[in-house]
Amino acid sequence: MMAVGVYVLFFACVLLLPPCVIGVIRKGKALMQGRVGAPLSQPFFDLFKLLGKDQTVSQTTTWIFRSSCAMNLATTLIIAGIVPWLSFKPIFPGDDLFLLLYLLALCRFMTILSALDSGSPFGAFAASREAFLSMLVEPAMFISLGALALIAHSTSLHVVFDLSLPCSTYDVPVWLAAAAALFLGSIVDLSRMPIDDPTTHLELTMVHEAMIIENSGKNLALVEFTHFLRMAVVYGLISQCMMHAVGRLVEFNQLTAAIVSVVSILGMAVLTVWIESVFVKLRWRSTPEFIAYAMTMSFFATGGALIGDMYARHGL
Amino acid sequence: MNKQLLASVILVPFAVAAAMIALNQTLNMQLLASVILIPFAVASAAFLLEDLKQIGRVVAFLSWMQLGLIALIVYPLFAGQTERLWLSADFYLTRMDACFVLLTGVVASCALTHGHLFYQREMLAERPPTEKSVRFNYMFAMFFVLAMYAVYLCKNLGWLWICVEFTTLLSAPLVFFSRTKHALEATWKYLIICSVGISFALLGTLFIFASGQHGAVSGGTLRIDELIAIAPKLDPRLLRFGFIFCLLGYGTKAGMFPLHSWLPDAHSEAPAPSSALLSGSLLNCALFSIWRISEVVAASQTSTLMSNVTVWLGTITVLAASLFLIRQYSLKRLFAYSSIENVGVMLVAIGLNAGWLFFLQAVNHSIAKVSLFLLSGNIVQATGKKNLPQQTGLMASAPVWAVLMTMSAFAGTGAPPFGTFLSEWLILMKAMDQHYYVNVALVIIGLSLSFIVVCKHIGKIILGAPNPNLQYFRPLASSAIPALLVISSLCLGLFSGAALWSGTL
């Protein structure tokens, strides 16, 4: 009975949370800019509207363009299935962190190809940038998660992110550093400010929006939802890291953990709002320098994990 | 002129040989006599027969017959019936000498058989040689070969020296065959440089004689076996000088690096069959003489220094030859330098005092090099050009030659699975076991470099668009001998069983 409840709750979150997150971000930005802004439920309306529409497709496109969004959504759903981004997530077999990273890569692969498929200069431009950014951010993702795996002595995510596992003091900095690295990475991965401005209308400056410039109708709806979902999952992962860091001080029981995890995802959204309203978009050439910070944080995480283990063995 | 020469050349020796046959009852002696007789027969044929084609056939036939006779003679050695074929204290054959004799015989027969075709073709060239020169060429070739047989027969340093000197004198006319300015120049250099060298060898021989005289036995001796027997008692300093002079002298003949200068000229100017003879058998003779003397030295007190000197000279020769190969503009000079490189390897083998490895390398090198020279003769005749730049697109216009050329080039530069690779490999192994690490490294560098460079030149010849001014004549007949040689080299590589030199490693 309990298990079924968990499943229902989880799938509800998978379907409902992502639009809420993006809604919160938009509303928050509007407020920060002194506008009223659209209601929180606006993303739902948009998605339904788009799902009702037919699609207009460039005649140069091929099956890649048509199928990529389906594959992306499927892969992202599976990612949502294996990543413990919510505390009340049913455990999925083979939820390996390297698998996770390569599933993300799979999404990126299909997205880039579909962007190139139409032969539009904007798409190609954005695709190249996306590939470059992901290439730069990949190592940070790898070893920040790797550091977490090191302190859990396992690469399967439900073990790594198991709150009930004992967690030594040495691990707190690791969790924090990893969270920071992941957050900086997520800014790149989800193409938010200051790397990419999702709200501008100048194709040449956009990354993600320019990649999906050719999508329309149902196709666009699916792409959008995939993106929202991915955002929710990544934010969830980061907030889990924070919870572990805090978990050293506060003791969570299952209910609180669940509530906190959902709330903190929205909290991440608010943080994003703040950043997007405070920072300006970086010049393209200076994005590597930004990503370098993510790399540094992940180095800290790894070093922390190693040294922490050394101390844990031999004492100070 | 011809007539008197005929008389002089034929009648006298015929009488001598007949006398020998009459005097000696033993089969071997008679066979030997007939072997000696054959060149005179050739000579007589060369001047009696009208048609050059016939002469060619006769020579080819007689050369193979000679080889057969020799095989008959030396058979007991390999059958294990006897250790040495005794003729006199100064002349007898051991198994190794017999091997060399057979090798020389094979080389000579192949060269002359191919030469039959070659000289026919030569008569059709735009500036053909005179018939007289061709006749002389055949005659001198046969006597030259006889002299080389004699080299292996001698067990007396004095006689050895004489025979080597004779090889020089008899091969000079071969180089002079096409009476052009270049041929003349090459011959002059060959004659002068080799004579000077050889006179130093004489000096060396005298030193060895003196060393025997002062060190061990009053009266002195030049017989190899006696020298080896008393080697420890030989006066070391004299022996050392003797060896040095002999190395210098015979090394000049063998094309050791600083003294090789005559070799490319002679090899490139001589007609292809003669170059094959020079490269395939004459070099072996000279090296064999060095080997003879190093045998004595190895048995004496000063062996290490001498082997060091020889090995180092060999190494330097290999390196220098491989550097020489980099920039070459003429087909036959290229192969001449590659012969020098192989000479270096053989010198290393001699320095390591590994006689059988020296022989093995000699066999493989001779086989590959003969086929290379014969093929290059074909190509030069077909295009009428000696220079490398004019030779292109061979694969397109003469595929058979091209394939054979490539394979024999691989064989000549020691690429597996050809025989040369194995012999070089064994020599290097020996050197490694005797801790000549630096030499091994240098030799490997030299071999690799020469392989790359030769392949580059060959590639330039083989590849490219078809060559318009190349007449592809008689593909099968002209490539029969080279094909035979290449196949045998391959067999030497793959089927060289341990039994062949089980005693030598």
Next chain:
Amino acid sequence: MQIIATFLVTATVLLWLVCSATMAALAFFGKKINHLVPSTVLFAGGLTMLLAAMFGWQINYLWDAPWPIYLAVAPLSSHLDALSSIFIGLLAVVVISVSLFSPGYLEHLSHKINNGCYWVELFLFIIGMLGLILAANAVTFLVFWELIALSSVLLVVSDLSNRQARVAAFIYLGATRIATGFLMAGFLWMHSLCQSWSFSDWHFDQHATLIPAVLIVIGLCIKAGIWPFHDWLPYAHPAAPAPVSALMSGVMIKVSLYALIRLLVMGGLVSPWVSYMMLAMGLISLFWGILWALVQKDLKSLLAYCSIENAGLILVCISLAIICHGINMPEIGALFLAAAIFHCVNHGLFKSLLFLGAGAIDCRAHTRDLELLGGLAGKLPWTMFFFVIGSAAICSLPPLNGFSSKWLIYQSLFMLANKFHSIWLSGLSMSCIAILGLVSGMSLYCFTKAIGIGFLGRPRSHAAEHATEVTLPMLAAQLLLALCCVALGISAPDWMAVMQPACTAAFSNAPVLSNVYTIPMALFAFLIAGTSAIIYVLWLSDQTNNVKKYVTWECGFGDLTKRMQATATGFAENVTYTFSPLFLYSARSKIAGRDRRHFPEDVTLQVSTTPVLASRIYMPIVRVVNWLGERMLLLQAGSIHLYLCYILLTLVALMVIGVLI
């Protein structure tokens, strides 16, 4: 079992030898050669070889060639065991697909190359690789090694009139000969230490074996295209005909890496110096290869550079296996070894697939230059499909085989880090993980470029516009390899069991590998495919919505021309700019026009990258050697007096030696 396996192998080799002999004879007499016969023979041989591999996998059998075949010091002996039969299996699969692919491919070269020669050389090349895999002693090894080298060089120049191919072949020849030199030195040294030629007697555990080990490593790394010896590879592989480049890149490189495993890992090398040197070389070539692959415009040289990357990856695994053996962690060493072998197999498969795809493009669009391709998706749909699969595999995307071996590598790296043997070692393996992450990102970049520019968008040239799909057998060849990629990806855990005996042979107490491999790849594959199918049917299929075709978005100014698409150079520009020092990158732009600031009329941009090692190190060396060659000729100046002078000098020198020493 042994009898069957050896019989199969021998039968295959004999079959091929006979066939090549007949080909040679036909070519000799200038007969026309029909491709059907040799390709059938090759196919059949491939099948028998596959069978032999299956049987041989369970045995460990050493046999010598019969009398009179003997190589002077050692018999021509072969050793068939689990390890070698895995590689034979790889060879067999690639050979089968090549045999399917070749006839159709040769059609478009028929006027350029001599078919007889091509087939003979191909047979010899494959026999050489088979022999090298089986070789059980040094001499046999060298014989087949050189056979491979020579035959593949000849294959590279099989197009006689092509100058570029000639240059490539020469560079390749030089490189491989130098490799042979190193190997010769190393083998001789080992022989003088161990007094035996057979590999089973060679143990690299004493200190004395350090130098020969280094020599052997260098020799093999040259052939495997490892940095800094990789410079020949991007010349040779693209220049060869596609099936040959598939074999060279797919199998030949692996064979030399196999030799590394056979000699050093099986030989129990412990020296940390050698292993760390190998690790460094591997990591550098990992990065270097993919970095250069990214900026290539020629599809095949892109693939060639990518092979360098993968060779580096495998070398990293091998060296880590050795390191683990050195610090006495056999259970992880075995994992690394398994990863290395598995990646060898996988890379062999998808790289040959990609090369065949490139060949298909080459013989249909008559160019490999990405700047001239594009829009092939409509023209060669199936080729594109297989190429996409291959690229996905090489980007190690799940659920394909690339991922399964990459995952194994990551897993073993993580386990090594997780052992906390020393903080440095753990840090090292974590940073290896970081580098691998970077590299996998780069390869994603690289292959999205290859597909996106090569196949997608609109044709950039007339040739690309009129290309047509290749023949059925050629597609079958690609299909076979693609299926293998998928199969090895999905059934990865079962393939662990295949590698078990090899690893157990190397590391006595190796873990049960199939327990290590926990991911249910089949399940994931099914989930991804199923879910996306459902989604497609629900929303995207033509039944559910009527799709309106329209031009690509062009901001409303008329139609886009085909020059308004991204170019290969432009797509990779980010990387070229960021790593410009490593490329010696230079971009020169020229803007012409009456008022060039406001109304530019003619704008040209020239970018150029230069290989650093080749231009800064190797070319100078070559120049020095040539210079020496030139100088030597001055010794041979033609004056007889000079020559006599040499005699005098030598005399003096020798006398000095004679007197003093």
Next chain:
Amino acid sequence: MLVTVYEVIGIMSAVVAVLMLGSRNVQIQLSMYAIQIWLIVAETAFFAWQYKQPHFYIIALTLLLQRAILVPLFLHGIARRLNVTRDPGMIVPAPLTMHLSVLLFGLSFFVGQHLPMPSAVSGPIVIASATGSISHLFSGLVMMLTRRLALSQIVGFLTLENGVYLFALSQTDGLPLLMEMAVFIDILGAVMIAGVLMFSIKKSFEHIDVSRLKELKH
């Protein structure tokens, strides 16, 4: 030590060889060479008489016939037929080469002293005649190195051979007849072939200046 006939003769012929270098006139060179060989013949005969070795008389005879009469006449004939009179010499002017070889004479004296020759065997004749023979070698080589004409090179070569012979005579007692025969044949063949070649050189180049035979290089 007491001066013996051998030393006197050996040194004398060496001196003659040195003097031979001084002249650029081919005729003079040839006659100088003839003088050397006459001296050597005399020495041989004396040796035969003193040491009671009859076969040295034969050797002396052959020497006389071949080298003292046949070869010089032959070369004279060639010189006349090709009407060459003067050898311009190359690099070093003739007088200087003479002085050079005087230096080498001194050098060869030192070498002769340090040659590992246990002089117990053939008595006092060792050092000085060693000097003589080695200086012959040097003079011969210098001749070959510094003369342009093919003819002079032959003469140089013959001088060198004289050195070898002298060495054989002085350093090894009871030198086998064989070696002498060898030298005999060697000289004969070499000189004959060289003569033939010289004619054809003259024919095709219109000169016998071997320093201009530089076509074949590399």
